[in-house]
Amino acid sequence: MPCCPGRVTVLALPESRHSFPSGHSAFAMLIMTMFWPLLKIRDRFLLAVMALWVGLSRINVGAHFFPDVLAGYVCGIAGGLLATKAVMNWLR
Template sequence: MTVIGTGDMGLLRHWVYDWGGLNTQLMLWINRSMPADWIGFARLLSAIGSYWGAPLMGVALLGWRAVKRSEPAALAPFRFGVGVLVAILLAWTAKAAFALPRPSDLYANDMAWVLGAPDSLYAFPSGHAVYTAAVVASLWPLGPWPFRLLLLAIAAAVGWSRVALGAHFPADVVAGFLLGGACVVATHGWAVSLKRAVAKWRARR
């Protein structure tokens, strides 16, 4: 039986999370390369990717469901609600479990921008990236490829903003995207079951 020691864990983190040092280098390059007149734009993108917008997105999907009257539109609010809830819970759990520091805790003196107070103590994964990916996955079936490409572009811009503003390392954002998208896909069956249960409940009224 092989026991993973502290040195092995450090090596694993070095390559899986730190990307052999590239994670920090990319963070510093993106952060330092943002022009001062882009700060407002970066803050706007960061606000768009905040999970505090979830109630508004839920209402919008319910409205689209009433207007469109298609199966993907009918399922979308349930995919979004279940997927986002599971994704956020897992993200909070991961933040506490891994307890990885934010860039400003390690490289504040080397960064050009450290703006705003973080919404949580730890960095991994990015909550904004988790939520944004969950939104993209929920909206994915609702439109053609130009619409999907727009979703991907917005997600990438939100991810960039989190690094540019000094809130996250690129690895935090990538992990957040993977987690958020995976949660919506993995809970698809739950969303379908919930939709059916709601339909049966409404039929009995």
């Protein structure tokens, strides 16, 4: 018998056992990294809230743990920086 019945509600069965890193968090951070230099302060704040919200929502629904989301953020930042560099080199 579980230690705390009623504390956790399963929303859906897992589609896969492979959840590292979080693709949703990686994509949110990729979008943030790509658009960050182009936006004003208010829009940057909204973009940061969106990326944070995506990561927290993945943890909240039980799809990922914190390290999954953190690794997704790191992958998103790395991908965004690499893509920005590639586009800037291509435009030259």
